Amino acid sequence: MSKQIHVAVGVIQDPHKRILLAKRPEHLHQGGKWEFPGGKVEKQETTSQALIRELKEEVNLDVVSTEPLMEIHHDYGDKQVFLDIHWVTHFTGEAEGLEGQPVQWVEIEKLTDFEFPEANKAILEKILS
Numbered sequence: 001m002s003k004q005i006h007v008a009v010g011v012i013q014d015p016h017k018r019i020l021l022a023k024r025p026e027h028l029h030q031g032g033k034w035e036f037p038g039g040k041v042e043k044q045e046t047t048s049q050a051l052i053r054e055l056k057e058e059v060n061l062d063v064v065s066t067e068p069l070m071e072i073h074h075d076y077g078d079k080q081v082f083l084d085i086h087w088v089t090h091f092t093g094e095a096e097g098l099e100g101q102p103v104q105w106v107e108i109e110k111l112t113d114f115e116f117p118e119a120n121k122a123i124l125e126k127i128l129s
């Protein structure tokens with residue numbers, strides 16, 4: 001039995017209420033789909049530390065404050081993930097895809113135009129509700 005991957009995920013909202021999406025590189029698990037930036041929580045790290053580190057590494061944003069949004073357990077068959085999802089309500093900096101990935105600020109009503117990993121359905125429902 002393989003163990004769950006603990007992932008810190010940020011739903012980052014700008015002052016215009018738009019949400020930041022990043023495109024996962026094709027060669028990765030769930031590649032080519034759009035995601036909320038984030039990544040694996042490393043040993044000895046809290047979720048909040050991981051979120052701060054990942055958002056700096058991936059999209060060059062400095063997190064100022066966050067609020068818990070939801071937790072999702074999902075089994076992709078090849079991988080089991082535990083998504084620990086937080087609203088990022090305050091941040092500084094300009095978003096850029098530091099790993100060469102496309103990033104886009106998207107209005108909430110337009111989120112349904114994007115293809116997300118299966119586990120994200122529940123996140124979308126929550127944001128749209």
Ligand SMILES: Nc1nc2c([nH]c(=O)n2[C@H]2C[C@H](O)[C@@H](COP(=O)(O)OP(=O)(O)OP(=O)(O)O)O2)c(=O)[nH]1
Pocket residue numbers: 005007008009028029030034035036037038039040041054079081083117118119120
């Ligand atoms: N960041 C993020 N990951 C998601 C989302 N939805 C979803 O199913 N995942 C899954 C895909 C991956 O299996 C896992 C994230 O792992 P990852 O490979 O991106 O982790 P990472 O950024 O730390 O990258 P690395 O260690 O491989 O360099 O979570 C989402 O909205 N955002």
Ligand SMILES: [Mg+2]
Pocket residue numbers: 037038039040058
């Ligand atoms: Mg990542």
